[in-house]
Amino acid sequence: MIIGVTGGIASGKSTVARAFAARGIPWVDADEVAREVVAPGEPALTEIAEHFGCEVLTPDGGLDRRALREIVFADAEARQRLERITHPRIRRRLAAHLERLQAQGAPYVLLVSPLLFESGQDAMVDRCLVIDVPEETQIARTAARDGVDEAQARAIVAAQMSRTERLARADDVIDNSADEAGLAAQVTELDRRYRAAVGLPPGR
Ligand SMILES: CC(C)(COP(=O)(O)OP(=O)(O)OC[C@H]1O[C@@H](n2cnc3c(N)ncnc32)[C@H](O)[C@@H]1O)[C@@H](O)C(=O)NCCC(=O)NCCS
Numbered sequence: 001m002i003i004g005v006t007g008g009i010a011s012g013k014s015t016v017a018r019a020f021a022a023r024g025i026p027w028v029d030a031d032e033v034a035r036e037v038v039a040p041g042e043p044a045l046t047e048i049a050e051h052f053g054c055e056v057l058t059p060d061g062g063l064d065r066r067a068l069r070e071i072v073f074a075d076a077e078a079r080q081r082l083e084r085i086t087h088p089r090i091r092r093r094l095a096a097h098l099e100r101l102q103a104q105g106a107p108y109v110l111l112v113s114p115l116l117f118e119s120g121q122d123a124m125v126d127r128c129l130v131i132d133v134p135e136e137t138q139i140a141r142t143a144a145r146d147g148v149d150e151a152q153a154r155a156i157v158a159a160q161m162s163r164t165e166r167l168a169r170a171d172d173v174i175d176n177s178a179d180e181a182g183l184a185a186q187v188t189e190l191d192r193r194y195r196a197a198v199g200l201p202p203g204r
């Protein structure tokens with residue numbers, strides 16, 4: 001069984017994934033795979049440089065993530081162009097990672113992705129778990145963690161599915177508006193339900 005874990009920027013997906021991992025559940029991170037597909041030498045990086053120009057490359061030939069971020073979150077067409085280059089490659093790699101993890105015999109596995117619904121990755125999973133927080137909390141946590149300014153944080157939130165639409169597509173929801181202790185209790189309960197769904201006894 002594959003559980004898709006999604007939520008907007010800084011909603012708490014990685015924090016939730018770490019809590020599941022502490023209970024023996026492995027995860028694949030779409031943001032991490034998105035970095036792998038644009039590493040130096042990868043065809044996606046060549047395509048990005050051809051389309052966006054050398055200004056999105058660092059002097060040593062890597063991707064200048066900040067420069068590209070400033071372009072794509074100010075221009076929906078540019079963002080769609082970037083997604084056409086990266087998303088099919090991200091999907092293929094995610095499928096390979098998930099297959100490998102499942103072959104290792106985990107009770108179930110997580111696919112953690114900010115764009116689970118937007119990019120059609122939900123077709124790869126059995127259930128969708130949404131991490132829900134108010135937008136203002138997302139903005140505050142993004143600014144505190146990534147040091148991006150408030151306008152950029154708002155532009156990123158605006159480029160993602162709305163909170164209402166995401167919740168409408170959820171099978172399960174974690175409310176992460178309170179503290180991390182509240183989060184851990186919700187993870188424990190979901191882990192118990194997911195294990196039961198695959199015919200296993202509750203974990204620790
Ligand atoms: C634009 C890029 C270079 C910015 O890199 P940067 O290091 O600043 O941010 P990072 O990759 O850590 O992403 C931070 C967050 O931005 C949001 N985000 C990223 N890409 C997108 C997008 N195309 N649409 C909406 N939100 C996005 C996600 O919430 C993500 O967690 C990078 O995000 C990217 O290559 N995006 C396209 C690939 C993609 O869609 N990734 C999302 C995972 S499927």
Ligand SMILES: Nc1ncnc2c1ncn2[C@@H]1O[C@H](COP(=O)(O)OP(=O)(O)OP(=O)(O)O)[C@@H](O)[C@H]1O
Pocket residue numbers: 007008009010011012013014015016031114141142145176177178179180183
């Ligand atoms: N319940 C909480 N209370 C306070 N801070 C929290 C809580 N949950 C997460 N955070 C903090 O908010 C920030 C975002 O959390 P996290 O990195 O887990 O989100 P994410 O959804 O994985 O983000 P992204 O997809 O943008 O990388 C982190 O700095 C994290 O420590």
